[in-house]
Amino acid sequence: MRHTDDLPVPDSRSWLPHDVLRALDGMGDWLSSWWTVGVVAVVAALLVVLAVRRRRRRRVTPASGGRRRAWPPAVAATLTTVLALGLAVNAYVGYVPDVEAARLLLTNESGLSLGTSSTRRAGSDTVGAVHEVHIPAPADLRVPASSTWVYTPPGYDPQEATRYPVVYLLHGSPGSSVDWFAAGRIASLMDALLADDLIRPMIVVAPDINGTGPGAHDTECLDSTTGGSLVETYLTGVVVPWVDAHYASLPGWEHRVVGGMSAGGFCALDLGLRHPELYGTILAIEGFGDPGDGGRAMLATTAEFEARSPSSYLPTMTFVHPVAVFLDAGDESAEGGATARELARTLRERGQVVELRTEPGQGHTWTMARFGAAYGLVFASRQMDQG
Numbered sequence: 001m002r003h004t005d006d007l008p009v010p011d012s013r014s015w016l017p018h019d020v021l022r023a024l025d026g027m028g029d030w031l032s033s034w035w036t037v038g039v040v041a042v043v044a045a046l047l048v049v050l051a052v053r054r055r056r057r058r059r060v061t062p063a064s065g066g067r068r069r070a071w072p073p074a075v076a077a078t079l080t081t082v083l084a085l086g087l088a089v090n091a092y093v094g095y096v097p098d099v100e101a102a103r104l105l106l107t108n109e110s111g112l113s114l115g116t117s118s119t120r121r122a123g124s125d126t127v128g129a130v131h132e133v134h135i136p137a138p139a140d141l142r143v144p145a146s147s148t149w150v151y152t153p154p155g156y157d158p159q160e161a162t163r164y165p166v167v168y169l170l171h172g173s174p175g176s177s178v179d180w181f182a183a184g185r186i187a188s189l190m191d192a193l194l195a196d197d198l199i200r201p202m203i204v205v206a207p208d209i210n211g212t213g214p215g216a217h218d219t220e221c222l223d224s225t226t227g228g229s230l231v232e233t234y235l236t237g238v239v240v241p242w243v244d245a246h247y248a249s250l251p252g253w254e255h256r257v258v259g260g261m262s263a264g265g266f267c268a269l270d271l272g273l274r275h276p277e278l279y280g281t282i283l284a285i286e287g288f289g290d291p292g293d294g295g296r297a298m299l300a301t302t303a304e305f306e307a308r309s310p311s312s313y314l315p316t317m318t319f320v321h322p323v324a325v326f327l328d329a330g331d332e333s334a335e336g337g338a339t340a341r342e343l344a345r346t347l348r349e350r351g352q353v354v355e356l357r358t359e360p361g362q363g364h365t366w367t368m369a370r371f372g373a374a375y376g377l378v379f380a381s382r383q384m385d386q387g
Helices: 019-026 036-058 066-093 099-107 187-197 231-246 265-273 292-298 302-305 310-316 334-351 366-385
Strands: 117-121 129-134 149-153 168-169 203-204 258-261 282-286 326-328 354-357
Touching: 019 187, 019 366, 036 066, 036 149, 066 366, 099 302, 149 187, 168 231, 168 366, 187 203, 187 292, 187 366, 203 231, 231 265, 258 265, 258 366, 265 282, 265 310, 282 366, 302 310, 310 334, 326 334, 326 366, 354 366
Parallel strands: 168 203, 168 258, 258 282, 282 326, 326 354
Antiparallel strands: 117 129, 129 149, 149 203
């Protein structure tokens, strides 16, 4: 039995340029600011004091209508306290970093007619474009209609001969396809990395991995054998060919990256390992070594579960070509960090290229995922440059 002291040690250095790190820290406004939390908490405390004083005064000198005058401060104090707690959770998790993210989350798919494309942000020579599109799925896949979000790099012109690698990013559970563009701020992150020449221009595609039936909201990107959606087939057999047909993408596994966070991190690892014909680089951020409860709902047998668990099949799988894997977790996420180290050790023992990171002071959050994505995208671009 191997001991934990022979596990690889993750890199935790903040080696990105200062302006990129500053941009990552600044990917938010008052919605995710601890200053906002503090101000609202102070207001809540003052309202609590006011409500208590009103209540005591009413007990000492009861008067007609006193009860009616006493309840507004109590209700306001309760609502403000709840708001402060919600803002505090959001400041830590980072799911709604700013007003723009809130707008995207609230308007996701609103006004989008099936079969059409909606430009959410126009591109230029310095800023990439963001589109919301619909990728139809055959009815027998039992995949619900949804939006897919696409980033094209600055200067992208489908009429020109230039073609681009594609990064597929998968959201966590619960979640939806817009998460990487709202919570993950991936468009701004790509712009910042490109401005510093840290990555090559790439297309980013964020599909929806939710399904129907058993495991509907936690599909783990699996093909259900219990009557649910065939999400794996949709992603690999529908989404990838559709993107190649509609965008100026480079064909071949050498130019495709699959990544994700949390449940999406598991998806990226499992899909990337089991579909080497499609992907050459994997970015597993806050991922897992097995599909967990979602997998148990999607799969009918223990054998199927094990066959979809990288922790189980990695030691004996056959690699038809080298696979580059980026693994990252927050240092406050004990489970995620231990899983990443175990997976890194196994992958290195199998001769694969692995970069293992941990993000200081971060837990299992979207804030951590944004930092992880920055390092992961640089890793992915370097693999293509070396290839």
